[in-house]
Amino acid sequence: MRKLTVDTACIFYPRGGSAQVVRYLNRELAQRGHRTRVLVGSLGDVGDTGHALTFYRGLTVRPHAYDQAHARWKAGSNPQEGVLRPFHPSYEDRSQPGTGCPDPMFGAVPDLAAEHLEAAWRGHLRRHRTLGPVDVVHLHHLSHLQHAAHATYPDAPTVTTLHGTELKLIAGMWECLDLAKAVSATPEHLAAELSPERPDRADAADALAVQHHLTDQQRALLHTTDWRQWTHSLNWILRLQHAAALTSRIVAVSEHDRDLAPTLLPSLADREITVIANGVDTQHFRPEQRSDDQRLANLRHWLVNDPRGWAPGGEPGTLRYTEADLRRFTDPATGRLRPIVLWSGRFLDFKRLPVMLEGFAKARTRLDSGPVLLMWGGYPGECEGDHPVDLAHRLGIADAVFFTGWRGHDDLPEGLRTADLMAAPAVNEPFGMVYIEAMACGTPPIATATGGPARTITPDGEHATGWLVAPDSVDALADTLVQALTDERERARRAVNAALHARRVYGWEHVADRYTTVYRAAMENPAAA
Known part of the structure; x- marks a missing residue:
């Protein structure tokens, strides 16, 4: 079949799971000979986590840089006024003191600023649109981007992937x-x-x-x-509903979101919504055994030699650990590493960090060799609610909770291999790539029986790949942590199942197959409902 020309666009600078989807999907498409370009937000210099050319290296990238808006915010001014590229809004409320985030929530953005945002992206798309025909425009998330693309690519069908945060x-x-x-x-x-x-x-x-x-x-x-x-909520609801109506094809990342979307976006009530789960790089995320010495060397690198954890209100690296701290990972009675539980994500409310820390604290009192919790992630300066460092201190478990900070996605497989178990009790996680990545590495996950993980994790039976617990239940999480950490044989059985399942179902080659099918369907009938 003939190769496609696909332009992909996303307003956000690289941060979170959707950026990984853009990166891996476009890599797979390019490897198949399709012509792809990525038009995305960018923040920072070469090497920074939010720098688009660094994050999407190897792809054809057209960055929409927010640096001027960010500098304006740092100077105490509105980052959405007086700049060519106003800073994008957020789907989450980052208004808490000390969060250090320049992106206001969508609901706080008035109509005039919304028009400025749309005009800025319309200009960016026009400046970088190729002279030749574009077969499909793939938009990630629902935002003002659909309106900008509709004006810029009047003859090309659009595919929008709902990543769930917009629905929340x-x-x-x-x-x-x-x-x-x-x-x-x-x-x-x-x-x-x-x-x-x-x-x-x-x-x-x-x-x-x-x-x-x-x-x-x-x-x-x-x-x-x-x-x-939330003062401009109604205006944005109407904008997002219209944005959905402008899209030729809608993709949701889970059955949960597929069923939820029409209740929030009436224009989708009679539309087909295709479910395409996010994928995992099974070449990068794969099971590999690590000795205690290798695991300890990894921990030394992340916590002592290259610390990136940040204290409340602090910069990355303000949480620093010593060799003495590192010794707490070893059980003096056995000389072996204590069980390591890894949590991964951003410090957002729906991730339920208090439940994670309280459940871990309860489980620890019931285990002979007290486990250690490795908190992997937390985007610098971004935090909804109490900072988990403060929570750990209040719960009296600060000596058993370690913060790696936000690290590159390339480091995550080694983080998962260093852990015995992955646990993240988020509620209504739209999809949850990290659970699939954990399974691919043979590190069985614990999640709640809500959202995407409720469909992707098998909790019981011969083919069990992890555990599901009741949402917002500290006791359920503690019980499952104890069960999983004390039954090494069962943990190993689920690890094997998980790795096989992830490779068979969630490899990017399968995901790309499904997207190209959607692209061609959109091309055949751009106005399909």
């Missing part, structure tokens, strides 16, 4: 709008009435809750919401 945002926007309606107010009104700077904010929220007979759940949401982040 829309659901959160509706929840806030419903609550505002319940107290006969608007988000704008609540932003003023319940301002975080107001000394009697809690009393004002309680008064509203009593007056309008709110449930306990509604009262808690009223108290904890920073309403300034």
Whole structure:
């Protein structure tokens, strides 16, 4: 079949799982002879984690650099004003003090700024569009990008991959709008009435809750919401709904998101949504045995020689460890390494870091050779809720919890091979690439029975590949940690199953096959519903 010309676009600089999808999928397509280009956000200099040309090396990349906007933010100004490329918004609320993030939540971005964002991307796409025909435009995430692409590529069909975070945002926007309606107010009104700077904010929220007979759940949401982040929710809901309607084909990364999308985006109610799970590089992520000496050498590199962990409000590397700290990984009674549990991700609310740390703390008291928790990730400066360093100290487990910081994706396979078990009790994780990557490395995962992992992990029976626990249950996580860490034979059985399953189902060659099928279907019928 003839080779395709595919332009891929994503507003975000490399950060999180969707960037890995863009990178691996386009590598696979290029290896097959398809002509591909990647038009994406970028931040930082060569070698930095957010630098697009570094992250997507080997691909044809057209970066949309946010450095000027970032510098404006560092100087205390609005990063979405007075610059050619305004900083992209976020699907998560990063408004907490000390988070150090320049990207405002979508719901905080007014109409005028939204138009500026769309115009900036429209200009970027036009400047870099090739003279020849483009067969398909592949857009990652739902945003203002669909409108920009629709104007720039009027004759090319578009495929949009929903990565799930946009669906969480829309659901959160509706929840806030419903609550505002319940107290006969608007988000704008609540932003003023319940301002975080107001000394009697809690009393004002309680008064509203009593007056309008709110449930306990509604009262808690009223108290904890920073309403300034949600004032433009309705405008963005309408924009994102229209963006979905402009797309020729929609892809979801899990059955959960496929079923959720039409309830939030009415234009998709009668549309076919194709489920294509994210993939894993099975050449890079594969089982390899490591001796205790090799594992200890890895830990020394990540924690002592090249520390990147960051304390609350600090820069990468502000959490530093010594050889004395490293000795805590060894059980003095046996001379062997203690069991190592690896958590991986970003410090976001739905990742349920408090549940992870509290469950680990409970499990540790029930195990003879107390395990060690390796916290792998946490994007520099980005944190929703309490920082896990503070949580570990409050729980009295700081001596058993180590932070590697945000490291390159190429390091993750070795991190997974160094661990005995991977655990991440996120709730409604849209897909969860790290669980598949753990399975591919033969490190069986523990996840909650929600979202993508509920479909990708087999928890029981002959073909079990990991464990699933009840969401938001500290006791369930603790029980499963104890069970998994004390039954080495069962852990090994699931590890073998997991690696075989990941290779057979989630290799990028299979994922690319499915995407090229969707591309060709979009080309045959661009306006298909």
